[in-house]
Amino acid sequence: MNTRTLTAALSCLAALALVGCDPAATDAKPPAPATAEPSATPAATPSEEEGEPARPKTVPDFIGMGxxxxxxxxxxxxxxxxxxxxxxxxxxxxxLDRNWKVCSQNIPAGTAASTRTTLDFGTVKLEETCPATDAKAPEAADGKMPDLVGESLKAARGALDPSTSITTTDAAQDRMVLLESNWQVCTQSPAAGAVLRGQPVEFTAVKFEEECP
Incomplete structure:
Protein backbone atom coordinates (compact mmCIF):
# COMPACT_ATOMS: atom_id res chain seq x y z
CA MET A 1 0.00 0.00 0.00
CA ASN A 2 1.52 3.30 -1.01
CA THR A 3 1.58 6.32 1.25
CA ARG A 4 -1.27 8.09 -0.55
CA THR A 5 -3.58 5.10 -0.22
CA LEU A 6 -2.62 4.61 3.49
CA THR A 7 -3.45 8.24 4.26
CA ALA A 8 -6.82 7.90 2.58
CA ALA A 9 -7.55 4.70 4.55
CA LEU A 10 -6.78 6.36 7.90
CA SER A 11 -9.09 9.27 6.98
CA CYS A 12 -11.88 6.84 6.18
CA LEU A 13 -11.49 5.02 9.47
CA ALA A 14 -11.86 8.31 11.36
CA ALA A 15 -15.09 9.16 9.55
CA LEU A 16 -16.49 5.64 9.29
CA ALA A 17 -19.20 6.31 11.90
CA LEU A 18 -20.62 9.13 9.79
CA VAL A 19 -20.22 8.21 6.14
CA GLY A 20 -19.00 5.32 4.11
CA CYS A 21 -15.95 5.72 1.92
CA ASP A 22 -13.65 3.87 -0.40
CA PRO A 23 -10.01 3.86 0.84
CA ALA A 24 -8.88 3.64 -2.77
CA ALA A 25 -10.59 6.90 -3.62
CA THR A 26 -8.22 9.83 -3.35
CA ASP A 27 -10.91 12.54 -3.64
CA ALA A 28 -13.74 11.20 -1.43
CA LYS A 29 -16.82 13.46 -1.38
CA PRO A 30 -19.64 13.51 1.20
CA PRO A 31 -22.99 12.17 -0.06
CA ALA A 32 -25.30 14.71 -1.65
CA PRO A 33 -27.97 16.07 0.74
CA ALA A 34 -31.40 14.50 0.45
CA THR A 35 -33.94 16.50 -1.53
CA ALA A 36 -37.62 16.81 -0.60
CA GLU A 37 -39.97 14.48 -2.43
CA PRO A 38 -42.46 16.29 -4.62
CA SER A 39 -46.00 16.38 -3.26
CA ALA A 40 -48.17 13.53 -4.51
CA THR A 41 -51.31 15.74 -4.32
CA PRO A 42 -51.65 18.19 -7.22
CA ALA A 43 -52.70 21.76 -6.48
CA ALA A 44 -56.38 22.50 -6.90
CA THR A 45 -57.32 24.04 -10.20
CA PRO A 46 -59.28 27.31 -10.29
CA SER A 47 -62.43 25.43 -11.26
CA GLU A 48 -62.10 23.14 -8.23
CA GLU A 49 -61.60 26.05 -5.85
CA GLU A 50 -64.51 28.09 -7.16
CA GLY A 51 -66.95 25.23 -7.73
CA GLU A 52 -68.91 24.46 -10.84
CA PRO A 53 -69.46 27.59 -12.93
CA ALA A 54 -72.99 28.94 -13.21
CA ARG A 55 -74.93 27.82 -16.25
CA PRO A 56 -78.01 29.40 -17.83
CA LYS A 57 -81.07 27.18 -17.45
CA THR A 58 -84.72 27.55 -18.35
CA VAL A 59 -86.77 27.95 -15.17
CA PRO A 60 -89.56 25.33 -15.01
CA ASP A 61 -93.18 26.02 -14.03
CA PHE A 62 -93.49 25.12 -10.34
CA ILE A 63 -96.94 26.64 -9.67
CA GLY A 64 -99.42 24.09 -8.34
CA MET A 65 -96.71 21.69 -7.15
CA GLY A 66 -96.23 20.70 -3.56
CA LEU A 96 -92.95 21.00 6.94
CA ASP A 97 -92.59 21.54 3.20
CA ARG A 98 -94.94 18.69 2.26
CA ASN A 99 -97.83 20.58 3.91
CA TRP A 100 -97.49 23.57 1.54
CA LYS A 101 -98.13 24.16 -2.17
CA VAL A 102 -96.62 26.67 -4.59
CA CYS A 103 -98.79 29.65 -5.61
CA SER A 104 -96.15 31.87 -7.21
CA GLN A 105 -92.48 31.97 -8.16
CA ASN A 106 -90.22 35.01 -8.37
CA ILE A 107 -88.70 33.94 -11.72
CA PRO A 108 -91.41 33.26 -14.32
CA ALA A 109 -91.48 29.85 -15.96
CA GLY A 110 -89.64 29.77 -19.29
CA THR A 111 -87.16 32.46 -18.26
CA ALA A 112 -83.46 31.73 -18.77
CA ALA A 113 -81.62 32.26 -15.49
CA SER A 114 -78.25 31.42 -13.97
CA THR A 115 -78.27 28.30 -11.80
CA ARG A 116 -76.96 30.55 -9.02
CA THR A 117 -80.20 32.56 -9.08
CA THR A 118 -82.29 32.30 -5.90
CA LEU A 119 -85.76 30.90 -6.56
CA ASP A 120 -88.41 32.13 -4.12
CA PHE A 121 -91.72 30.25 -3.92
CA GLY A 122 -94.90 31.89 -2.62
CA THR A 123 -96.93 29.23 -0.79
CA VAL A 124 -100.07 28.45 1.20
CA LYS A 125 -101.08 25.31 3.07
CA LEU A 126 -102.52 22.44 1.05
CA GLU A 127 -106.11 23.02 2.20
CA GLU A 128 -106.00 26.75 1.41
CA THR A 129 -106.75 28.61 -1.81
CA CYS A 130 -103.93 30.53 -3.45
CA PRO A 131 -104.49 34.30 -3.50
CA ALA A 132 -104.59 36.08 -6.86
CA THR A 133 -101.37 37.85 -5.88
CA ASP A 134 -99.03 37.53 -2.92
CA ALA A 135 -100.23 39.67 -0.02
CA LYS A 136 -97.79 42.47 0.78
CA ALA A 137 -96.60 42.92 4.34
CA PRO A 138 -98.03 46.07 5.96
CA GLU A 139 -95.63 48.84 6.91
CA ALA A 140 -95.72 52.16 8.69
CA ALA A 141 -95.48 55.06 6.23
CA ASP A 142 -94.66 58.71 6.93
CA GLY A 143 -94.37 57.96 10.65
CA LYS A 144 -98.08 57.08 10.95
CA MET A 145 -99.83 54.03 12.35
CA PRO A 146 -100.92 51.69 9.53
CA ASP A 147 -104.31 49.97 9.43
CA LEU A 148 -103.48 46.53 10.84
CA VAL A 149 -106.98 45.18 11.48
CA GLY A 150 -107.29 41.77 9.81
CA GLU A 151 -103.53 41.30 9.58
CA SER A 152 -101.75 38.57 11.47
CA LEU A 153 -100.20 39.67 14.75
CA LYS A 154 -96.83 38.63 13.36
CA ALA A 155 -97.25 40.88 10.31
CA ALA A 156 -98.55 43.70 12.51
CA ARG A 157 -95.51 43.48 14.74
CA GLY A 158 -93.23 43.47 11.70
CA ALA A 159 -94.86 46.68 10.42
CA LEU A 160 -93.77 48.63 13.50
CA ASP A 161 -90.39 49.78 14.72
CA PRO A 162 -88.60 46.93 16.56
CA SER A 163 -88.33 49.13 19.66
CA THR A 164 -92.14 49.50 19.94
CA SER A 165 -93.74 48.20 23.15
CA ILE A 166 -96.64 45.94 22.10
CA THR A 167 -99.40 44.36 24.19
CA THR A 168 -101.65 41.66 22.72
CA THR A 169 -104.78 40.21 24.34
CA ASP A 170 -107.32 37.61 23.27
CA ALA A 171 -110.51 39.39 22.15
CA ALA A 172 -112.74 36.33 22.68
CA GLN A 173 -111.35 34.35 25.60
CA ASP A 174 -108.64 34.60 28.19
CA ARG A 175 -106.06 32.68 26.17
CA MET A 176 -102.34 33.23 25.78
CA VAL A 177 -101.26 34.37 22.31
CA LEU A 178 -98.43 31.96 21.58
CA LEU A 179 -98.03 31.76 17.78
CA GLU A 180 -98.71 35.24 16.40
CA SER A 181 -98.97 34.13 12.76
CA ASN A 182 -102.14 32.18 13.72
CA TRP A 183 -103.88 35.24 15.19
CA GLN A 184 -105.57 38.16 13.40
CA VAL A 185 -105.85 41.70 14.71
CA CYS A 186 -109.37 42.76 15.77
CA THR A 187 -108.63 46.19 17.26
CA GLN A 188 -105.61 48.43 17.50
CA SER A 189 -104.54 51.41 19.54
CA PRO A 190 -103.37 53.93 18.35
CA ALA A 191 -105.86 54.04 15.49
CA ALA A 192 -104.80 53.91 11.86
CA GLY A 193 -103.30 57.22 10.75
CA ALA A 194 -102.17 58.30 14.23
CA VAL A 195 -98.69 59.81 14.42
CA LEU A 196 -96.21 57.35 15.91
CA ARG A 197 -93.99 58.92 18.57
CA GLY A 198 -92.72 55.76 20.25
CA GLN A 199 -95.91 55.25 22.26
CA PRO A 200 -96.95 51.70 23.28
CA VAL A 201 -99.27 49.82 20.92
CA GLU A 202 -102.15 47.56 21.98
CA PHE A 203 -103.83 44.85 19.92
CA THR A 204 -106.76 42.53 20.55
CA ALA A 205 -106.96 39.42 18.40
CA VAL A 206 -108.61 36.08 17.72
CA LYS A 207 -107.44 33.03 15.81
CA PHE A 208 -107.90 33.19 12.03
CA GLU A 209 -110.71 30.61 11.98
CA GLU A 210 -112.66 32.75 14.48
CA GLU A 211 -114.74 35.91 14.11
CA CYS A 212 -113.76 39.09 15.92
CA PRO A 213 -116.37 39.98 18.60
Missing part, protein backbone atom coordinates in the same frame (compact mmCIF):
# COMPACT_ATOMS: atom_id res chain seq x y z
CA UNK A 67 -93.41 22.74 -2.05
CA UNK A 68 -91.19 19.72 -1.39
CA UNK A 69 -91.69 18.44 -4.94
CA UNK A 70 -90.95 21.90 -6.37
CA UNK A 71 -87.74 22.14 -4.38
CA UNK A 72 -86.63 18.68 -5.50
CA UNK A 73 -87.37 19.52 -9.14
CA UNK A 74 -85.49 22.84 -8.90
CA UNK A 75 -82.44 21.14 -7.43
CA UNK A 76 -82.53 18.51 -10.16
CA UNK A 77 -82.29 21.36 -12.69
CA UNK A 78 -79.23 22.75 -10.90
CA UNK A 79 -80.88 25.51 -8.82
CA UNK A 80 -79.58 25.10 -5.27
CA UNK A 81 -80.48 28.50 -3.75
CA UNK A 82 -84.15 28.13 -2.77
CA UNK A 83 -86.49 30.17 -0.55
CA UNK A 84 -90.19 30.16 0.26
CA UNK A 85 -92.66 32.49 1.94
CA UNK A 86 -96.30 32.67 3.00
CA UNK A 87 -98.41 34.07 0.13
CA UNK A 88 -101.24 34.96 2.54
CA UNK A 89 -99.10 37.63 4.22
CA UNK A 90 -99.47 36.01 7.62
CA UNK A 91 -95.73 35.44 7.91
CA UNK A 92 -96.00 31.72 8.64
CA UNK A 93 -92.91 29.53 8.34
CA UNK A 94 -92.90 26.51 6.07
CA UNK A 95 -91.84 24.14 8.83
Missing amino acids: LQSAQDAAQAEGFSSLKSHDSSGRGRLQA
